[in-house]
Amino acid sequence: MKRNRNLIILFAALLAGLIAPLVTGASGAGFYTEVLLGGLMAGVLYSLVALGFVLIFKASGVFNFAQGAMVLFAALSVARMAEKMPLWAAMLLAVVIMVALAFVIERLVLRPLVNQDPVVLLMATLGVTYFVDGFGQTVWGSDIYEIDLGIAKEPVMILGQLFEGGILINKDDVAATAAAALLVILLALFFQKTKTGRALRAVADDHLAAQSIGIPLNRIWVIVWSLAGIVALVAGVVWGAKLGVQFSISQVALKALPVVILGGFTSIPGAIIGGLIIGVGEKMAEVFLGPVMVKAFDLAGGGIENWFAYVLALLFLLVLPEGLFGEKHIDRV
Amino acid sequence: MKLAEKMRILAASVGTIAAVVAVTASGPVQAADKEQFFPALVYRTGAYAPNGVPFANGYVDYLKLVNARDGGIGGVKVTFEECETGYATDRGVECYERLKGKGATGATLFQPLSTGITFALTDKAPKDKIPLVTAGYGRADSVDGTVFKWNFPLGGTYWDAADILVQHVGKLQGGTDKLKGKKIALVYHDSPYGKEPIPLLQERSKMHGYELLLLPVTHPGVEQKATWLQIRQQRPDYVFLWGWGVMNSTSIKEAVATGYPREKMYGVWWSGAEPDVLPAGDGAKGYNALVFLAPAGQGQVHKDIIKYVYDKGQGTGKKEEVGEVLYNRGMVSAMMGVEAVKRAQFKYGKKPLTGEQVRWGLENLAIDAAAIKKLGFDGFMNPVGTSCVDHEGAHSGRVQVWDGKKWTVTAGPYESDLQIIKPIIRASAAKYAAEKKIPARDCAKDASS
Structure with missing residues (x-):
């Protein structure tokens, strides 16, 4: 009961914060909508990375710290190979590379550490992060590279009749949203309708029980890391086309951490909803809350969106330790 | 292979690598x-x-x-x-x-x-x-x-740079006195580097009556959606860019995405090199930046x-x-x-x-x-x-513009106004x-x- 009450209070507070700029007149409806849309679009990109975290955690209980590095590695591979071949061929080759990387990680890192404490596996993925980051730059270079999806960068104005000056949107943001939606549908179909997908779910539920009925754990791990690699590839291409492919992508990908904290480590819908909440929350905070805080408390100023995402995630943690859609943890005593 | 044997091989490998690194590095x-x-x-x-x-x-x-x-x-x-x-x-x-x-x-x-x-x-x-x-x-x-x-x-x-930029946009307006009522946005890397020009720009703002908008961008600077939405809302007359690394090209890309004219953007000399404009492609055409020593x-x-x-x-x-x-x-x-x-x-x-x-x-x-x-x-x-x-x-600097292929110096040299800067330095x-x-x-x- 107390938990539900706290949850209601949290949502009420967030909703109040969300609509405050409109109610107080701090922002016009048009600009407010633009910030909201900007946040949702950024949230979709975070969700793409968060999906990779969730997939691996769901199937193996490993928190894959290297997901951001995998996004960078995949994007670098596509961008550099696309300089010498058509984009579609570069993407196909990159899929092969990511599957090979998954195989190597499973064989050299995960298999020798099977049955070790989860923190050991986390540290191992931390090591993989540094290796993949450095190796990717050594092989492909550390400049800013382009992925050209052929989408115009110029903004488009919509709803000019409703809002003064219209609402500004970008086609690449819309394409990112479409790619994320398509990926989620494909993943849902894969998990629900295919034999391998069902095996993955079985491993996620209880990997010892799954092993006892003949599901090969090692193969499942390769598959799930490959899937995470492909998700990283999609995220890398979408991010890369928007921002340029460069080392910073792996750092931005860490924005998926508050997303999975908020959405729950084991929930694909959680990754999507969590991404949207974090995206909207941080953009609203940066645009509306930051300047108010600086004025009210005479602060030195500075960007707040990076840390605000974590504050938001922590608030949810206080009320829902498993995240919005995470599995409830019940210990028998 | 036993664990002890594995550890010996690992130790030997690490030792060999360390020796090679020590010799070659x-x-x-x-x-x-x-x-x-x-x-x-x-x-x-x-x-x-x-x-x-x-x-x-x-x-x-x-x-x-x-x-x-x-x-x-x-x-x-x-x-x-x-x-x-x-x-x-x-x-x-x-x-x-x-x-x-x-x-x-x-x-x-x-x-x-x-x-x-x-x-x-x-x-x-x-x-x-x-x-x-x-x-x-x-x-x-x-x-x-x-x-x-x-x-x-x-x-x-950076105080010279900021001073020269204000002089330049003042000249474009027909004199620094014409800056009264104008808006200048500083999009800056949220670090000691990015914050350096603020005292000078504030001092000049008091002198000339322009409004200074301070828009920080957190490291590494690839997330600027919120910043450029504010620029779209505030519609500043000029944007001064104090970025470094990937932040610069991202700023130009976001300017394209929000429709802010690149001709009104002026970067400090660390925001005016080839890696800053090439990733933005044709969108960077018309973008300006300072040059102080070496074009x-x-x-x-x-x-x-x-x-x-x-x-x-x-x-x-x-x-x-x-x-x-x-x-x-x-x-x-x-x-x-x-x-x-x-x-x-x-x-x-x-x-x-x-x-x-x-x-x-x-x-x-x-x-x-x-x-x-x-x-x-x-x-x-x-x-x-x-x-x-x-x-x-x-204490001098020039202004260069990117034409899509190369940088061309278009204005200057300007001398920074030491009458204004010296008291702040002291x-x-x-x-x-x-x-x-x-x-x-x-x-x-x-x-x-």
């Missing part, structure tokens, strides 16, 4: 008495590598040229060693500690290419008696040599570098990148360090010099037009002449001196010694 540094050691704090990896790499290449190539063409400085061979900072202050300090004692006489000087690292080293340099050269970056108040004896922001500070292009010194370094297979980067903005800036930075050693050799003799001796050379630097021509830098820099009270030595330096209990230097006495 020493690079060009060789122990000898007749050598002048230049530490090179670089960032060839990480978020800022696209800008760090060309600067480092220019810096190192010039040192190689001095050896190959001139046989060193006054017959003293130049040695150097790179240390990767990743643009991180902690790693920069670690590199400083590792390299400060190397070479026959210790480090000649440090050029950290990071304002954050400069802030951290400013307290250390006086104790170690090693000068800090921060050409076009670092602490703007360190121009005051009476307080900052070991800092040399040669050729330009893009090639002159006699580049021909020498090609002849003595690249054609001998000793080039650090790609031959076709020789002459890019940041390559040239690295080259000019190295040259000013080398000239300081040359200057100090007049006083102390042609031998390896200590940091303290080189500091004298930096404080008495006199690179005039004739020297610039002789060095092959004609057209790439303005004269620089330092003194005990002025550790900067030059106040800030005095505050620092009081905090650190630094006694005032008597320049007249120092000059005679």
Whole structure:
């Protein structure tokens, strides 16, 4: 009961914060909508990375710290190979590379550490992060590279009749949203309708029980890391086309951490909803809350969106330790 | 294989790798008495590598040229060693500690290419008696040599840059008095570097009556949606960009995405190189940036570098990148360090010099037009002449525009208004001196010694 009450209070507070700029007149409806849309679009990109975290955690209980590095590695591979071949061929080759990387990680890192404490596996993925980051730059270079999806960068104005000056949107943001939606549908179909997908779910539920009925754990791990690699590839291409492919992508990908904290480590819908909440929350905070805080408390100023995402995630943690859609943890005593 | 056996193999492998690294990583540094050691704090990896790499290449190539063409400085061979900072202050300090004692006489000087690292080293340099050269970056108040004896922001500070930008947009409006009621947005890297121009812009804002919008961008600067939505809402007349690394190209891309005209964007000189505009493609056309010492292009010194370094297979980067903005800036930075050693050799003799001796050379630097021509830098820099009270030595800048293919200088040179800047420098330096209990230097006495 107390938990539900706290949850209601949290949502009420967030909703109040969300609509405050409109109610107080701090922002016009048009600009407010633009910030909201900007946040949702950024949230979709975070969700793409968060999906990779969730997939691996769901199937193996490993928190894959290297997901951001995998996004960078995949994007670098596509961008550099696309300089010498058509984009579609570069993407196909990159899929092969990511599957090979998954195989190597499973064989050299995960298999020798099977049955070790989860923190050991986390540290191992931390090591993989540094290796993949450095190796990717050594092989492909550390400049800013382009992925050209052929989408115009110029903004488009919509709803000019409703809002003064219209609402500004970008086609690449819309394409990112479409790619994320398509990926989620494909993943849902894969998990629900295919034999391998069902095996993955079985491993996620209880990997010892799954092993006892003949599901090969090692193969499942390769598959799930490959899937995470492909998700990283999609995220890398979408991010890369928007921002340029460069080392910073792996750092931005860490924005998926508050997303999975908020959405729950084991929930694909959680990754999507969590991404949207974090995206909207941080953009609203940066645009509306930051300047108010600086004025009210005479602060030195500075960007707040990076840390605000974590504050938001922590608030949810206080009320829902498993995240919005995470599995409830019940210990028998 | 048993665990113990595996561990033995692992230990042997690690030992072998460590031995190979120890043998090969020493690079060009060789122990000898007749050598002048230049530490090179670089960032060839990480978020800022696209800008760090060309600067480092220019810096190192010039040192190689001095050896190959001139046989060193006054017959003293130049040695150097790179240390990767990743643009991180902690790693920069670690590199400083590792390299400060190397070479026959210790480090000649440090050029950290990071304002954050400069802030951290400013307290250390006086104790170690090693000068800090921060050409076009670092602490703007360190121009005051009476307080900052070991800092040399040669050729330009961020207060000069901000001042010149206000002068330029004022001129475009028909006079700085016409800036009243206008809006200028500063989109800045949320770090000591990005915050440096704020006091000057605020001072100018009080004088001319323009509204200053401060829009911070958090490291590394790839998320600027919220920033540019605010620009779209506020519609400033001009945007001054104080970015570094991938932040610059992201800003230009976001300007395209929000429809802000690039012609009204002005970057500081660290936001006006090829890696800043090329990723934005055609969207970067019309974008402006400052240039203080070295614009893009090639002159006699580049021909020498090609002849003595690249054609001998000793080039650090790609031959076709020789002459890019940041390559040239690295080259000019190295040259000013080398000239300081040359200057100090007049006083102390042609031998390896200590940091303290080189500091004298930096404080008495006199690179005039004739020297610039002789060095092959004609057209790439303005004269620089330092003194005990002025550790900067030059206060001018020009404006360049990107036409989609190359940078072209379109305005200037402008001289920063020292009537405005000097009081701010003096106040800030005095505050620092009081905090650190630094006694005032008597320049007249120092000059005679």
